[in-house]
């Protein structure tokens with residue numbers, strides 16, 4: 001009975017180590033905070049039309065799209 005308990009604790013330890021490794025690698029991934037910084041909207045037909053908020057193009061009335 002003692003042996004099975006030892007094996008169980010080893011498995012538990014292994015799972016804990018694997019979990020901590022997984023969370024560490026996830027934290028290293030770059031966050032998507034850069035996208036929030038400054039989003040500009042432009043008309044697909046008129047690249048000179050730039051707005052800092054979504055709306056319609058003053059020239060053709062098309063919906064402005066997010067500039068990338």
Ligand SMILES: [Zn+2]
Pocket residue numbers: 043044045046049057058059060061062
């Ligand atoms: Zn336009």
